[in-house]
Amino acid sequence: SGSGSGSGSVSVSVVPIVLAGFSQGACLALEVAARFPGLVAGVFAPCGARIGQSTEWAAPAGQPLTGVPVLLGAAEADRFIARADLEATAAWFRAAGANVDVVDTQGDRHEITLAQRLRGRSVLTGEPAREGATGFGNVLTSQAIEGAVPALQNTPRLHPNGLYAEQLNATGFTTPRADTHRTWLYRVRPSAQRRELLGFVQPRISATFDGAPEINLCGFAPLELPTDERDFVDGLTTVCGAGSARLRRGYAFHLYAANRSMERRALYNADGELLILPELGALTVMTELGALEVAPGQLAIIPRGIVFSVLLHGPAARGYVGEAFGRRFQLPDRGPIGSNGLADARHFRAPAAWFEDRLAPGFEVVGKLGGALHVATQDHSPFDVAGWHGNLVPFVYDLGAFSPSGNVRFDHGDPSIHTVLSAPLDEQGTHTLDLVTFPPRWDATTGTFRPPFFHRNVTAEINGIIRETAQPGSPFRPGASFVTPSLTAYGVSARAVEHSRTLNDAEADRPVQLGVDSLWFQLESALSPVLTPWGAAHRLPEWSATWGSHPSYFTR
Structure with a gap:
């Protein structure tokens, strides 16, 4: 701001700001943005809509919000916000030129979801979401804040950001270097803060394959989409397998059908590596190391021990899961084909580090070991890794890139x-x-x-x-x-x-x-x-x- 020369006039320079609110706060943020568009650089407004009836809203004069990001969304059965009001709000802001992103979820909970927090980070910071590095099997590094990954040491006595250093290794310490897989994570709170793991029953998951192998050809219809509430863990069904998870030799083949995102639950598999192949509905696989977007026609590889949640983009999702109990998935040798063709390592993308320092009392972490499920609770989000480096890394791969x-x-x-x-x-x-x-x-x-x-x-x-x-x-x-x-x-x-x-x-x-x-x-x-x-x-x-x-x- 500044004063004019002698006339008493005052000129004011306005710096656009990001408006953020939840529920009624979201309604207020949207109303301010609609009435004073010149003040706004972005709007983060989950579980909110404009105030009043849509028939009472004046049409936007031109497109005063051109390019301004606006995030909306709510649970499909949220009883505190009418779906028609949310859709009318999205239509009004699109007509005003805004880049509107509607991030809905399943169920009826009135809350800010993990998917909204993921997408909303760009709205709040004005920075585009970062892409992860590529290269299957490479030793990679990613950090959400500068200096999160120490340049020299793995375990400095005092981390400049006060982060805890935690190693996750999926191979023994004396494994030959070429076969060693481990990652160092730098996180807000250590994983050891979980409470005791207790038994957890999901009757459709099996890990005992002691019977006689099937000798006849057999087929299975697609899983029916659930009518009761099921997330990825609840929706897993084991069809067949071989060997033993306890002996780390063998595999299991599962199907999944889900209609809920894992908002307050995460999973890690100590038995082996998971290969997720969506057939219906895109997924966000949120891992400790960051998020992977996985659509039908793509696959996700989740290494042994990595904590992750599966978020649905639509009302339901279905697909396949292969689980290898023994050695990890690797790219096959090309042999006489030569140095090119098949799947290329550079087409496998790792996540970019993303973290939240968020208390979440009662958050469940489900662990699978020896085929049995257990669950522990903790008081914070497990997605609090600000930086990491290593080669025990999840990847997404588009099967359309296969040559x-x-x-x-x-x-x-x-x-x-x-x-x-x-x-x-x-x-x-x-x-x-x-x-x-x-x-x-x-x-x-x-x-x-x-x-x-x-x-x-x-x-x-x-x-x-x-x-x-x-x-x-x-x-x-x-x-x-x-x-x-x-x-x-x-x-x-x-x-x-x-x-x-x-x-x-x-x-x-x-x-x-x-x-x-x-x-x-x-x-x-x-x-x-x-x-x-x-x-x-x-x-x-x-x-x-x-x-x-x-x-x-x-x-x-």
Whole structure:
């Protein structure tokens, strides 16, 4: 501000400010922004709307809020704010030129959600959200505030920000350096502040695979979306697995279906590494090291021991989870393919450090060890890591970035040429769990039966469908899964064989692009899967009949 020369006039310079409020405070912030747009640099207003009836609001004069970020949102059944009022508020601010972000959540709780706090940070600071570093297997560093990660030491006596140094290691101390995986975290409060872990029952999660392996082909319909309240932990269902989590050898295959975000609960898995493949609904996987945005067609890798919460972007979410009890997932060797192709390490993105110093009495942390679940409470948010460095890091990867290889002259390649990740066993050429994907690709083989060949494979296969245009009544639809046991014969349908045989040579040899409108995956293992009680009870009847009866074409 300043005074004029002799005239008594006063000129005032206005510095735009960010308005923030919750509930009634959010309503006031929005009303001030609407009436005095020149004062506003941003609005953070969860669980709020403009005051009065929308029919009483004057239309904005031009677009006085051009480019101003405005965050709105509430629970879908929040009884303190009408959905129509929130939608009308969003429409008014968009008409005024604002960049409106509506971050809703499920349920009826009147609160500021973790997703709103994540997105709102940019509104409040005026700084865009930072992207995490890339590079699968690299030693990475990320810090949310300058100096959070010490430049030289891992455990300085006095951290300049008063942070606690905490190491998380997923391998033994004397593991060879190339196989060592650990991360140092610098956090507001230590994880040791949790209370005692007590037993926690979720009846659909299994870790005992002591029965006889399944020998027949079997299929499973997509999980029904829940009608009761279920978050990611509540919504997990184990279909099959092998080995033992207690012995750290083997795997489990789960499905999930959820309709609630993990707002007051987090999970860590001491049994192994998790591979999350959404089929319906995008997720924010909030980890101690930062947030990962994971949509259908992408995957998230959550290492052993990392604490995380799963937040839903929509009213419901569904997908698949592979769990490797033994060695970690790694990129497969390319062999004769050379130095390029398949999954590239640079396409795997780690989270950027993000933290909150927030008290949260009664916050639950669920731990899984030896297949059993336990739960402890703590009085603060577990997402208080201001900086970290190491190679025990979660990643997100877009399966659309996979560069497939294939036969380009004749014959059908093995599915292993589409391997994205591999969790190996100790024996050469075997694996606990391999992830194989079937992305868009060209088939230019000639004189070849192009559908997948009939096969008896020593490796067991678990198949899932993320994207597919299914015919009415087809069991092969998104969310479905099916298991092919070791050395059990299988192949394509009789109809596919007949179609291939009736093509003329020109049609049969024409190059075609496959997988354009679909996305399937396989989890392959040298260990034979054992169905859980849930899996045995929910297998589709007469699955082997799905493939039809194959006539003889034999002639002499």
